[in-house]
Amino acid sequence: MSDERTGTSNNIAGEAAAALITAPGSGQGKSMITAALARLHRNAGRKVRVFKHGPDYLDPMVLALASGQPVYQLHPWMTGEAECRWRLAEAARDADIILVEGSMGLFDGDPSSADLAVLAGIPAIPVIDARGMAQTFGAVALGLASFRSDVPVHEVIANRVGSARHAAMLEESLSQGISLLGAVPRSDAMSIPDRHLGLVQASELADLDAKLDAAAAVLAEAGLDRLPAQVSLTAEAPAVAPRLLEGVRIAIARDAAFAFIYPANLDLLRAMGAELHFFSPLIDRVLPIVDALWLPGGYPELHGTTLAANKDMLAAIRTFHSDGRAILAECGGLMYCTQVLVDKSSRRHELLGLMPGEARMADKLTALGLQSVKLNGHELRGHTYHHSVLDTPSQPLAHACKLAGAEAEPVFRIGGLTASYFHGYFPSAPELVAAIFRGQPLNTQTGETGHA
Template structure:
């Protein structure tokens, strides 16, 4: 984050993988494409549109490189162009995975494609349809005059005859890039927040290699067209955390960490270390803690049984040292977590009064912002758990439509919320959160 105002330009084959909606298989197609070209010896960079922690874990494993979020509202268009331009300077292939349907959300995946001049490459699940495939492709291509759609991918075709049907159904100016047959190698297990975390899938690398071979046999090993992206380098953040030590929880229970957030802390001068609340018995030497989101509800018994770590976190809090807890981190900071599997109650860190249990359906989803005098921290929320507490919130986030969002609690040196922040949007506020 230097050379403020300098313009950079990058040119590389770039494709934005999109779909008519969720469930068409674009995530695994993107991952398989990344692994296919990585296995061919190419440097592959992948980006994910919109708030998401789980898909990027698989995409990172597939490509062998960090996966950053790009979203016109949460990260900003300037950052999108900067990240893509930098990637295009070094990579042989750049892929951007869209979110939900091509035109869903504000901003949508289509907005990003148009803003950066990238053609959209729809993945359309062809199962349970024939010639209707062409109508869907036509609709995606014609819905916006400023969006380029030249090719489509048919996913989950049942036979060569089925593939021929969908190919013949396309209008003359849209070609079928490839038809992917149904294959178990594209099936990833999921749970209430999305797909299972990459490090929990024991055979993921073999599965990605197998999916890559399926794409190669389907003729999807060709590179997309080159795109040139120009951008200005961002302003270097102030060194407000110079020499400040921050310990970050990272394991199977706490893993929802945007790489852009880590980069920002380091750029502000913070000295970072990582620890496991599940396995470690003590904290690293640190001035502040960050307990990010994740799946503490799946590890309540083990978290509760690690009495040494509980004592260390409580001592950190009692010493008045800052703790920033997001979503799963908030859940762990309460007194009681109800196990969703058997209903047992586990005693957790007890930094704030409260009881957390899982709801039968999603409680909250969407982009939000925390507005303060030190800046607007943009981010999002997505959780299936519900918190019962008598603690009055210190503030609340605001949804993009202006309505009230998540509660933000301050209990001593603890700041906790279901809200996930994207740190680069408000460096001064983030510095305050970790300095207390």
């Protein structure tokens, strides 16, 4: 898979202990194991960098707190192969250990966590839930190690182990060439509450720091305090971002209701010359003095009463929109822009009304997957993941496309408002992102357009 979005300027290289923490499937405990490993090595005085495979917002919040460093997404399609290599090589220049948390099972998806491990040249260490399992543990480990010859699996972690005897049985079941890195006992320290989109946000857990320290102690007791293998990582540095947002001031909603923001998106906006100002639609009464507004995804359905009660902020954003200024609303931000949000308890909350209709929470997942939007001759890559449905008479400007090619999320343009359930990864299409935040016309033409 090639990536032509990134130019070259300088080669960078580094060396660090590195591993992809993966699993046979979801629910094995790899997220908490990764976070606890990060905290364990950080507490030992090492510099730890953690990355997340795939379009996930919630795990990186916990991993950032655990490691003390920002956590970036790595995905060969969404972020691009060149960017995956660059971020890892850049981290290896001064990190002692690099951990990459996989998504789903090791070989699930296209591109999978295994594909990322091969691309990066790092070994995979599966976390296997050993509850109710004895010799079959060895069969699972062997299957993961032998399924693809290009994916190195030489160590595994047994999770939720019942006793020392249980751990011994698991270790004895392993085939030659596969060793048990550690056996993690069942412990309350190794769990974090979750909700319909995944883990609860790190900022909502007052005792998370203490819990991470406790989880790190559990791993240390299980013998997981040694470093994985050293690897050498090299890459070409990306081209300098075009200064398409020079002097543009952007207000970004960021609080408990709106928190789904890729760090790379903020980096790109700054690199393109934008001046960023953060505010809270839950608490603040006025908008910062800005030229454009970004309402990212999050959990507005959990805060509908507070959002609806903040009449001053609703009025300020309505005025901003009526003045024709640029607004980007993604997923939760889209829900905030509707006339009514209906939460899971069927309570109706009157919100911005920038687009007609209502967003209603559903009892199940309503959309999931990698998608891209093609506008103004550029392809913005990203994903969708939501538990609500939109009922609106507004006609979309365009539709995103699923990675497999099928039509997916609608993209609306109402005045200066660009709104969709789609979450964009800004570095994949800087020119299109700049056009959105400058409030420039958007079209579905396939030809390349000039810079602003």
